Amino acid sequence: IDDIRLGNVSVLVLCLAAVSWRWLGRPASSVALAVSMAIRPTQGVVLIAWLLRRAWRPAIWTCLAGLGLVVVTLPVVGIDGWFDYLTMLRNLGSGMGVPFDFSIGSV
DSSP: OHHHHTTOOHHHHHHHHHHHHHTTTSHHHHHHHHHHHHHOGGGHHHHHHHHHTTOHHHHHHHHHHHHHHHHHHHHHHHHHHHHHHHHHHHTGGGTTSOSOOOOTTTO
């Protein structure tokens, strides 16, 4: 609980991954995956694996749960909040724009 208070979401993502694994192939699994993907987008690897395995039903449930999450949070964060989130995700790969960072902190 102290890690979550400090901003570490790994415990929450682990719990959601456990729910997703435990009820694999059921709607609860897809909802847990959609929420964990909103917190940590790399969880989308599971969705990609479902699509490669042609597990269409869980993949569709996950997409619907993700859309439901967006709709439910619209009154709180607004449409601009979601566009900012997409911009942040797009900029993740660029790093800091420094080709070689030899500062003491990064070494």
